[in-house]
Amino acid sequence: MSKFKKKSDGGTPAISTASLPDIVFMLLFFFMVATVMRENSLKIQNALPVANQVEKLDKKNPVSYIYMGKPSAGYEKFGTEPRIQLNDQFAELSEVGAFIGAERAALREELIPFLTVALKVDKDANMGIVGDVKYELRKVNALKINYTTGVGDALNNIK
Amino acid sequence: MAKRSAPEVNAGSMADIAFLLLIFFLVTTTIEKDSGLNRKLPPIEEDIEPPIIKQRNIFTVLLNGKDQLLVEEELMEIKDLRAAAIEFLDNNGDGTCTYCQGPKNASSSDNPDKAIISLKNDRETSYATYISVQNELVAAYNVLRNRRALELGPPQGFTDMNFVEMQKNYKDARFVGNKTKLKEVINQIKLEFPQKLSEVQ
Numbered sequence: 001m002s003k004f005k006k007k008s009d010g011g012t013p014a015i016s017t018a019s020l021p022d023i024v025f026m027l028l029f030f031f032m033v034a035t036v037m038r039e040n041s042l043k044i045q046n047a048l049p050v051a052n053q054v055e056k057l058d059k060k061n062p063v064s065y066i067y068m069g070k071p072s073a074g075y076e077k078f079g080t081e082p083r084i085q086l087n088d089q090f091a092e093l094s095e096v097g098a099f100i101g102a103e104r105a106a107l108r109e110e111l112i113p114f115l116t117v118a119l120k121v122d123k124d125a126n127m128g129i130v131g132d133v134k135y136e137l138r139k140v141n142a143l144k145i146n147y148t149t150g151v152g153d154a155l156n157n158i159k
Numbered sequence: 160m161a162k163r164s165a166p167e168v169n170a171g172s173m174a175d176i177a178f179l180l181l182i183f184f185l186v187t188t189t190i191e192k193d194s195g196l197n198r199k200l201p202p203i204e205e206d207i208e209p210p211i212i213k214q215r216n217i218f219t220v221l222l223n224g225k226d227q228l229l230v231e232e233e234l235m236e237i238k239d240l241r242a243a244a245i246e247f248l249d250n251n252g253d254g255t256c257t258y259c260q261g262p263k264n265a266s267s268s269d270n271p272d273k274a275i276i277s278l279k280n281d282r283e284t285s286y287a288t289y290i291s292v293q294n295e296l297v298a299a300y301n302v303l304r305n306r307r308a309l310e311l312g313p314p315q316g317f318t319d320m321n322f323v324e325m326q327k328n329y330k331d332a333r334f335v336g337n338k339t340k341l342k343e344v345i346n347q348i349k350l351e352f353p354q355k356l357s358e359v360q
Contacts, residue, residue, distance in 0.1 A: 017174070018170075020174045021170065021173040021174045021177055024174055024177040024178055024181055025177050027181055028177055028180050028181045028184065031181060031184035031185055031188055032184055034188060035184050035187055035188045049286060049287040049290040049291070050290075051195070051196055051290055051291070051293070051294040052294065052298070053196065053294050053297040053298045053301055054194040054195055054196060055194060055195070055196070055197050055326075056193075056194045056330075057193040057194055057195060058330075063193075116197075118193065118195065121286050122286065123285070123286055123287035123290070124285065124286070124287070125285070125286045126282060126283050126284060126285055126286065127222075127280045127281065127282060127283070127284040127285070127286060127289050128282030128283065130286060130289075131280070131282065134200060134358070137200060138200050138201070138202065138203050139203060141202060142200075143199055143200040143201070143202060144197070144199060144200075145197075145198050145199070145200060146195045146196065146197050146198070147195050147196045147198065147290060147293065148193055148194070148195035149194065149195045149196060149290055149294075151194060154237075154290065154291040154294035154295065155237060155238060155291060157287035157288065157290060157291045
């Protein structure tokens with residue numbers, strides 16, 4: 001009978017924290033998977049305009065980004081006119097074609113026709129530079145583009 | 160020497176290390192929210208005669224360097240653009256479009272298939288205005304497509320779903336319903352109101 005003797009109760013047992021690392025790791029993995037590191041540090045102003053007829057940019061297909069806008073504070077030596085930024089640096093118009101070529105070279109071949117070029121253009125930029133970039137894109141046959149915008153009432157763009 | 164059992168590694172600081180990593184990723188996370196207006200550029204074609212298009216089938220939208228809007232030779236406010244574009248697209252001048260509700264004005268577009276919106280801008284046009292105009296024009300197409308979707312959807316079993324919702328549902332993995340059928344409806348609507356929006360350089 002003594003086998004079933006109740007053990008003497010010695011106060012409340014401490015809560016086991018052994019599973020705490022597991023829980024934290026679970027959270028950690030979630031954020032690791034959900035994280036998208038900022039690929040480029042922007043050297044230009046990039047306040048996107050808003051629109052309300054937007055479609056989500058399909059992340060299943062490859063996306064390349066081209067940024068345009070005025071050089072931001074600290075980069076005044078590059079002038080006050082809107083400039084193009086590719087990856088991490090200012091670029092000339094003539095480099096756009098080579099950039100698209102490099103982006104394509106990094107892709108698997110079957111994905112190349114689905115490459116979308118997202119134009120992230122500052123709302124204070126003018127259409128001249130955007131038109132030039134669009135022409136460069138047509139030259140290299142990158143025809144799928146996306147004017148990346150925020151979501152909101154488009155009439156608010158105009159002050 | 161007496162045999163000793165291997166000492167247990169103290170895992171007490173594991174949580175601290177994990178927390179450190181967790182906080183790092185928390186801080187660096189930007190949940191992506193990219194969205195925008197999808198456009199397709201025309202390919203560069205040389206030596207190809209531009210097709211002859213009747214003037215009444217072209218809806219010219221011109222944005223000048225002072226961000227003023229000229230629609231069909233008339234000054235217009237951006238807020239009126241959507242209605243004007245809808246009226247143009249939905250006009251049904253030659254009467255072949257059975258699903259249009261337009262006034263069949265002989266001096267406006269023949270049918271939605273032939274109607275082309277031509278958007279022209281200056282180098283000095285601001286990008287914000289340009290996007291607003293693009294947005295309004297896309298909105299005009301979406302209004303018509305939504306209207307058509309509410310007509311076509313119910314016989315196929317998609318009630319109370321407009322075109323934009325149809326597209327969203329089609330992409331949504333959790334959507335319960337016949338996706339092939341939904342795709343057919345979407346394609347039919349796209350065919351009936353094709354987005355012919357040309358950006359002139």
